[in-house]
Amino acid sequence: MRLTTKGRFAVTAMVDLAIHSDGAPVTLAGVSERQLISLSYLEQLFGRLRRHGLVESVRGPGGGYCIAKPLDRISVAQIILAVDEPLDATKCGGKANCKGDGPCLTHNLWTDLTDQIYSYLESITLDQLIYGKMNQGEARMAFAPA
Numbered sequence: 001m002r003l004t005t006k007g008r009f010a011v012t013a014m015v016d017l018a019i020h021s022d023g024a025p026v027t028l029a030g031v032s033e034r035q036l037i038s039l040s041y042l043e044q045l046f047g048r049l050r051r052h053g054l055v056e057s058v059r060g061p062g063g064g065y066c067i068a069k070p071l072d073r074i075s076v077a078q079i080i081l082a083v084d085e086p087l088d089a090t091k092c093g094g095k096a097n098c099k100g101d102g103p104c105l106t107h108n109l110w111t112d113l114t115d116q117i118y119s120y121l122e123s124i125t126l127d128q129l130i131y132g133k134m135n136q137g138e139a140r141m142a143f144a145p146a
Contacts (some may be wrong), residue, residue: 015130094114
């Protein structure tokens with residue numbers, strides 16, 4: 001499994017959106033400028049995030065995007081999966097046909113790793129990322145409003 005820029009940028013953009021919303025829509029141009037992510041790339045990502053119910057779009061003057069759910073109900077795994085980023089460490093995509101007719105010798109190892117990665121990313125919410133409430137106790141993230 002390899003987490004590509006699609007998943008990384010989606011999580012970063014969602015954190016930025018949550019930090020800068022203050023109850024009002026946030027423009028993708030603002031996210032693009034602050035995070036140095038292409039505006040057209042963000043538009044693609046936010047289309048997917050919207051279709052998965054993680055953000056809502058607001059049209060017109062003062063429009064932009066808002067988080068669609070409470071921050072403690074959106075996990076990092078949900079964000080990554082919403083932008084079609086696979087969370088799968090197996091070579092076969094979890095189909096157990098690694099050798100053509102069946103699983104390879106290490107298929108269960110990679111399946112278990114996939115489960116661990118998913119569980120970890122599912123356990124971390126936007127709320128925890130923003131406010132430093134990681135499961136590991138005192139670890140604080142350096143996210144602060146600009």
